[in-house]
Amino acid sequence: MNTIGDVVVVAPDSPQSGMGHAITVDSTLYVEKITIDDGPQNEYSCSGTPADCVKLGIREILKRTPDLCVSGINHGSNSSINVIYSGTMSAAIEAGIEGIPAIGFSLLDYNWGANFEHSQSFIKTITENTLKHGLPQGVVLNVNIPNVSKSKIKGIRVCRQAKANWVEKFDKRQSPMGKDYYWLAGKFVNLDQGEDTDEWALENNYVSVVPVQFDLTAYQSIKQINTWNLND
C-alpha cells in the first residue's frame, strides 16, 4: 500500500478470528501509536474489534474520510459463507457503510508463517482499479487469493458468494475441575456446484473477487411474504 498512497494502519492489538461485525459498546477502547514495521506508514494499535478500528480510524485518528480502506491481508479464507464470520470483511463493510471504497484481502493459508509474496501483484491490480473506477454505492470487495505459487494462478475472477456452510462437530472435554466444556470445530461444506462462485474460482487457482453488499434485504421475497396477509 505504501507504493500506492499515504498509509495509516489501525489494527486490533489481538487476533480477531471469527469476530464478525462486532463492535465495542459495553467497554472502553484504547488506541496507541506504535511502530511495527519500517516504512513511511503511521501505525496505531487498538484494543477493539476490526469494525471499531475503522470507526476510530476515521473519527479520531484521521478525522477525515480516507480515499480507500484496505482490510487484511487475512490468514485464511473469507470466501463463501465465511464473509459473515469474518472480522477482516467487517472492517471493509464498516468503511463501505461510511461511503469509503473498501476491500478485504485474504490468503488461503492459516499458517502464521504464510508467504504473502505472490499476493502482492494481485492486490496492487485490484486496489489500483478500485481507486481508478470507484465502487458502486453500498458495495465493497471480498478478495481471496489461492495458496499456490504465483505461476499457478490463472488470473482474477469476479464471482458470486458460493452457498456453503460449516458442519460443526464440537470437541467436548472436561476441565481439571471436572466441568464440561467445548471447542468449536467443524468441517466446511461447499453446497454449490456453480462455476461462477468464489469457491470454484479458488479451487481452480483463480483469485476471487466478490462484490459484497450490506443491504441485506431479500427483495425477491417481499412480494411473497406480502401474500401472507399478516394484517388479516
Next chain:
Amino acid sequence: MNTIGDVVVVAPDSPQSGMGHAITVDSTLYVEKITIDDGPQNEYSCSGTPADCVKLGIREILKRTPDLCVSGINHGSNSSINVIYSGTMSAAIEAGIEGIPAIGFSLLDYNWGANFEHSQSFIKTITENTLKHGLPQGVVLNVNIPNVSKSKIKGIRVCRQAKANWVEKFDKRQSPMGKDYYWLAGKFVNLDQGEDTDEWALENNYVSVVPVQFDLTAYQSIKQINTWNLND
C-alpha cells in the same frame, strides 16, 4: 412460544449488544442447564455469542434440527443498518444458514424494564405464519416493534432495510492512571426517504418485517466490475 411449540432456550450468559456475527474460535465454551422462568421450556445458559448458542443448540443440546429458531426479543432496534451489528439477528442468520426458518424480534425500547406485553400478538401472528408458509431458502426475518401502546400500532408491514448509518462521536476520557480511552457513542442517521423502509414503518407505528439474506453478493455489480478487465 410455549403456546406454539416445545421450547428449548439457549441463551448467552451475558449481554451481547453489538456482538454482530462473532463466533468463539479461540476460546472454550460452557453450557449449563438452568431454570430462569416457570414453564415447560428447557433452558440452557451458554458462555458464547448468540451465533455460538445456535450452533451448540443444534449440534449438542437438541442434536436435531428444530422447526423454528426465534431470537430475542431484543431490547432496542435492529432495523436498517443495525442488522449488521446485531447479535440477535446473527443468531437468526446462523439458523438460516443451517436451513432452519428463523426470526429475530426486537422492541424499540432500550430500557431494562421495557414492557413487552403489546409485542405478544404480533410475535404470535408472524411466528405462526412463518411456520405455516415456511421461508424462502436463504432468507430469515428481521422484525422490529414500535415502542408505543398496542392501540397505536397500525399493523405489520413487509419492508426493505433503510439506508442509514451511525455518525460516531467518541467520548474521550482519561483513566485515573492518566491513560486516554474512548467510549463509542454516536447518532443514528436515516439517509433514506423511502416509504417502503423499516425506518419509515417504525416511525409511522407499524411493525416492520424485513426479509434478510446472507448471500451478500451484489449481483448487479458483477457485470460492472468485469468491465475493469482485471486480467489485462
